[in-house]
Amino acid sequence: MSKTEADIAGMGETAFRADRIERKSLTLRERTADAIRQAIADHRLPPGAHLKEREICEMLGVSRTSVREALRHLESEQLIETVPHRGPVVVSLTEEDARDLYKVRAVLEGVVGEQFALNASDEQVALLRRLARGMSKSARKDTPQATLGIIADFYKVLFDGSKNRVCAQIVQSLNTRISIFRRLSLASKGRPKAMLQEVERIVSAAEARDPEALKQACIQHVEGACAAVMRQLAAGKGSSGMQEPPDRPAKQVNTGRKSR
Amino acid sequence: MSKTEADIAGMGETAFRADRIERKSLTLRERTADAIRQAIADHRLPPGAHLKEREICEMLGVSRTSVREALRHLESEQLIETVPHRGPVVVSLTEEDARDLYKVRAVLEGVVGEQFALNASDEQVALLRRLARGMSKSARKDTPQATLGIIADFYKVLFDGSKNRVCAQIVQSLNTRISIFRRLSLASKGRPKAMLQEVERIVSAAEARDPEALKQACIQHVEGACAAVMRQLAAGKGSSGMQEPPDRPAKQVNTGRKSR
DNA sequence: TATTGTATGTTTGTCAGACAAACAAGCAAT
DNA sequence: ATTGCTTGTTTGTCTGACAAACATACAATA
Numbered sequence: 001m002s003k004t005e006a007d008i009a010g011m012g013e014t015a016f017r018a019d020r021i022e023r024k025s026l027t028l029r030e031r032t033a034d035a036i037r038q039a040i041a042d043h044r045l046p047p048g049a050h051l052k053e054r055e056i057c058e059m060l061g062v063s064r065t066s067v068r069e070a071l072r073h074l075e076s077e078q079l080i081e082t083v084p085h086r087g088p089v090v091v092s093l094t095e096e097d098a099r100d101l102y103k104v105r106a107v108l109e110g111v112v113g114e115q116f117a118l119n120a121s122d123e124q125v126a127l128l129r130r131l132a133r134g135m136s137k138s139a140r141k142d143t144p145q146a147t148l149g150i151i152a153d154f155y156k157v158l159f160d161g162s163k164n165r166v167c168a169q170i171v172q173s174l175n176t177r178i179s180i181f182r183r184l185s186l187a188s189k190g191r192p193k194a195m196l197q198e199v200e201r202i203v204s205a206a207e208a209r210d211p212e213a214l215k216q217a218c219i220q221h222v223e224g225a226c227a228a229v230m231r232q233l234a235a236g237k238g239s240s241g242m243q244e245p246p247d248r249p250a251k252q253v254n255t256g257r258k259s260r
Numbered sequence: 261m262s263k264t265e266a267d268i269a270g271m272g273e274t275a276f277r278a279d280r281i282e283r284k285s286l287t288l289r290e291r292t293a294d295a296i297r298q299a300i301a302d303h304r305l306p307p308g309a310h311l312k313e314r315e316i317c318e319m320l321g322v323s324r325t326s327v328r329e330a331l332r333h334l335e336s337e338q339l340i341e342t343v344p345h346r347g348p349v350v351v352s353l354t355e356e357d358a359r360d361l362y363k364v365r366a367v368l369e370g371v372v373g374e375q376f377a378l379n380a381s382d383e384q385v386a387l388l389r390r391l392a393r394g395m396s397k398s399a400r401k402d403t404p405q406a407t408l409g410i411i412a413d414f415y416k417v418l419f420d421g422s423k424n425r426v427c428a429q430i431v432q433s434l435n436t437r438i439s440i441f442r443r444l445s446l447a448s449k450g451r452p453k454a455m456l457q458e459v460e461r462i463v464s465a466a467e468a469r470d471p472e473a474l475k476q477a478c479i480q481h482v483e484g485a486c487a488a489v490m491r492q493l494a495a496g497k498g499s500s501g502m503q504e505p506p507d508r509p510a511k512q513v514n515t516g517r518k519s520r
Numbered sequence: 521t522a523t524t525g526t527a528t529g530t531t532t533g534t535c536a537g538a539c540a541a542a543c544a545a546g547c548a549a550t
Numbered sequence: 551a552t553t554g555c556t557t558g559t560t561t562g563t564c565t566g567a568c569a570a571a572c573a574t575a576c577a578a579t580a
Contacts, residue, residue, distance in 0.1 A: 027344050072289070072333050073333070076333045084286070097426060103424070111363060111367055166360040
C-alpha cells in the first residue's frame with residue numbers, strides 16, 4: 001500500500017532507494033487525540049458524554065497539557081463541543097445533521113470518483129478491482145470486522161487515485177463524524193448485498209475510465225448508505241448518537257458538591 | 261442580521277422577547293486563534309513563515325499555554341503545518357491545491373445554493389436581493405474594502421438560508437484557506453463586473469426558487485473566481501502563497517546560534 | 521578543500537503546580 | 551415555591567522547569 005515515491009533525481013552513485021524512516025510514534029498529544037477519537041468512534045464515549053480532563057489524564061496517563069491540546073484538535077474536527085467553563089461534550093447529532101453530513105459526503109465522493117477516473121494510475125484501477133473481489137468474498141465468509149478492513153483499503157485507493165488531497169481529507173473527517181452513528185448501517189437488512197452491487201458499479205466505471213459514470217456511482221453508493229441509516233433510525237428510535245429536542249436526562253455523572 | 265429566534269412557547273406572562281446575552285468575548289485561546297488566523301489571511305504571516313510560540317506570546321501578550329492551544333486549532337484547520345520539534349509553518353499551497361480547493365468549494369456552494377432555494381425564508385430571499393443591489397452600488401462608489409464587507413454579508417445570508425450547517429461550516433473553512441492567495445482575485449481585470457453578473461444570476465434563481473438553477477449559478481460563481489485566480493497566477497508567477505517544487509530559500513529568519 | 525564531528529544556543533514537547541473565575545448543587549431564609 | 555448564600559468542582563490561564571530534538575558555528579580530520 002506504500003506509494004512508489006518517485007526516484008530521487010541525480011543523487012550521484014547508485015540510486016539509493018529505501019523506505020524513508022517513518023517519523024515514528026507521533027507526539028504524545030497526537031496519540032492522545034487518536035485515543036479519544038477512537039473512543040468516540042466506537043461509543044466508549046457516547047454522544048453527550050461529558051469529558052473531564054482530569055479523568056482523561058488518569059485514563060491515559062498523560063498530563064493535562066497534552067490532553068487539552070488534543071481536545072482543541074477534536075474540537076475543531078467537530079467531534080466535541082466545548083462550552084466555556086463547562087468542558088467538552090461529545091457531539092450529539094440531530095437527524096438533520098445526519099442528513100447534511102451524508103449529503104456533503106455524497107457530493108464530495110462524487111468529486112473523488114470523477115477525479116479518480118481522470119487521474120488514477122492503471123495499477124490503482126486494477127487494485128480497486130482486486131479489492132472489490134476480496135470484499136465480496138469476505139462478505140460471505142469472514143467476520144464483518146475483516147470486511148470493514150477491506151472497505152477501508154478500498155477507500156484509501158480511491159482517495160489516493162483521485163489525487164485530490166483536499167477532498168479526501170474532508171471526506172475522511174466527515175466519516176469520523178458519521179461513525180458516531182454509522183454502526184447502524186451495517187446492521188440494516190439487505191444492505192450488504194446492495195453495497196456490493198454499488199461497489200461493483202464503481203469498479204466498472206473506474207475500469208471504463210468514465211468520469212461521469214464513476215461520479216454517479218459514488219454518489220449512489222453514499223446515498224444508499226444514507227438511506228439505510230435513515231431507515232434504521234426511523235425504526236429503532238434511540239440507542240444511537242441522536243438527540244431529540246425534548247430529552248436530556250441520564251448520562252449525567254456527579255459534578256459539583258457531593259452529599260455530606 | 262440576527263435570526264428571529266423563535267418565540268419561547270408558553271412562557272407565561274407577556275412574551276418576553278429580547279436578544280439573549282451574547283456569550284461575550286470568547287476565551288482567550290479563541291481570540292488568540294482568531295488573531296493568528298487573521299494575520300495569516302492577510303499575509304502579515306506569509307506562507308512559509310515560521311511561527312515561534314515565544315514570539316507570538318510576546319506579540320499578543322498571552323501565555324504559551326493559550327498560544328499552543330490556539331495553534332492546535334489552526335493546525336487542524338490546515339492553516340499551519342507542524343513538523344514535530346520544528347514548530348508550525350504557514351502552509352504553502354501548490355497550484356494543484358488551489359485547484360482542488362476551488363473544486364471542492366464549487367460543489368459545496370452548489371449544495372448550499374440548492375438547499376437555499378428549498379429552505380430559505382422569503383425574508384432571506386428578499387435580503388439577498390437587497391444585498392446584491394448594495395453590492396453593485398458599492399462596487400461603483402466605495403472602497404473595495406467596503407464591498408468585501410457586503411460580500412461577506414451576502415454569503416452569511418446564503419449559508420443561513422441553506423439550513424445546512426455542516427456544509428456552511430466546511431465552506432467557511434475552505435474560504436479561509438483560499439484567502440491565503442485570494443488577494444489576487446479582486447485584482448483580476450474585469451473580474452468585478454463578471455462577479456456582479458454572477459451574483460445577479462444567483463439572486464434571480466433564488467427569487468425563482470429554482471434549486472437546480474441556483475445550484476448552477478453558485479457553481480459558476482466559484483468557477484469564475486477560480487478562473488480569475490488561475491489567470492493571475494499564470495501571469496504574475498510569484499508574490500503569492502504558492503510553492504513551486506524547486507524553491508525554498510529566503511523567508512528564513514534567524515534560528516539557532518547567533519554569531520558571537 | 522571538502523567532509524565529518526563536536527559544542528552550544530534555540531525551540532519545542534511535556535510535566536507539575538498554582539489560582540481566579542465560572543459553575544453546580546445543597547441548604548437556609550424568606 | 552422562590553431567592554440567596556455557601557462550598558466543592560472544573561475549567562481557563564499563567565509560570566517555571568527540563569529533556570529531547572534541532573540548527574549552526576567552529577574545530578578537527580582526511
